[in-house]
Amino acid sequence: MEVAGWVAVAVGSIAGGVTVLGYIADQVPGLSTKVIRAVRAVRAVKAELKRSKRP
Template identity: 50%
Template sequence: MELAGWVTVGTAAVVGGFTVVGHLFDQVPALAQKMITAIQSVRAVLEEVKAGRD
């Protein structure tokens, strides 16, 4: 009976791990788009700073 408990705990841990990893991978496209926007903003600021020096 003790083995059944450990199997249940192991199975729950594996399923929980896959659920968390799946959720994290679902966030990648949204975070990537936000990062692209941030990089474009930083580049625009750098261009303004360079233009101001001339």
């Protein structure tokens, strides 16, 4: 009987992990566009700082 409990815990853990990974994978397309915009903004700020340092 004790083995059945451990099997239930293992199956539940695997199912939970798959659910979480599926949710994270669903978020990637939306986050990738935000990351691209953030990287472009940081590059623009960096370029502006370089331009402002030149005499």
